[in-house]
Amino acid sequence: MSAIAVHGHPCFDESSHNSVGRMHISVAPACNIKCRYCHREIGSADNRPGVAYKILSPFEALEAVEKVVSLDKSIQVVAVAGPGDALANEASFKSLKLINERFPSLKKCISTNGLRLAERIDDLVSVGVSTISVTVNAIDPEIGRQFYKRAYLDGRIYREDAFDILAERQIAGIKAAASKGLAVKINTVLVPKLNAEHIEELAKAMHEAGAYLMNIMPLKPLGEMSTYRAPTCLDLEDARHKAEQHILVFRLCKQCRADAVGIPGLEREHGGYNQTLSEILPAVPLYH
Secondary structure, eight states: OOHHHHTTOTTTOGGGTTTOEEEEOOOBOOOSEEETTOOOEESOOOOSTTEESOBOOHHHHHHHHHHHHHHOTTEEEEEEOOBSOGGGOHHHHHHHHHHHHHOTTSEEEEEEOSTTHHHHHHHHHHTTEEEEEEEOOOSSHHHHTTTEEEEEETTEEESTTHHHHHHHHHHHHHHHHHHTTOEEEEEEEEOTTTTGGGHHHHHHHHHHHTOOEEEEEEOOOOGGGTTSOOOOHHHHHHHHHHHTTTSEEEOOOOOOOTTEEESTTSBOTTOOBSEEHHHHOTTSOOBO
């Protein structure tokens, strides 16, 4: 893992969280798994993962980055964080390639479920990606199968065995990324009475696979998990304490939108909280 990759990344380096900006380019609408807690939306004003006002083409993403960095010198990271899965959309690679050629000094980052991670590692490295967040909610099949409804892979739809396919590929992808020197953060959605007692086992396995950091996030009760209870602050702290027996834990995540721009959670000079591309770049033509 490269220390340079982590330093100055507000979602990997807590010392940078309140001073360094990131830009999420919303170029990845498609997803290859169905999580039971996920509810993706285009055009939504909700401040959460899985939503964006618009979808950018790769060239529009480059134009947006050019305008944003000219306005805001705090921006040091460009990431593909949805609203679907970065690796389920070729536009992610095309966008990052264009941006890396124009802005090689900006850190490039993606978020993924890991289903296609191992097979796309070389492609990610070639477009300048140095940090990866992988959402892993369980390694125990009995627990994991309650998180995922189906997976799409090589023209097939997996249902009962969706978690088994995903879990095997997540571990392979994390190991592959670590072997290339990329910094891997594990994002885990904490669901009380489902995976809360599984966190320590999961953290240990992720560290052994090569992950650098773990981010335990509260469930936002949506989709098929809309009736589930969100964890309390005490639930979260207990889970984080268990996890940090085995791996570094990140505690400042804001669970941002797929088109968030700026310093996470802080107001910006041109106003607003966790602004989006459509709010600060009205001149950029965006499309659905």
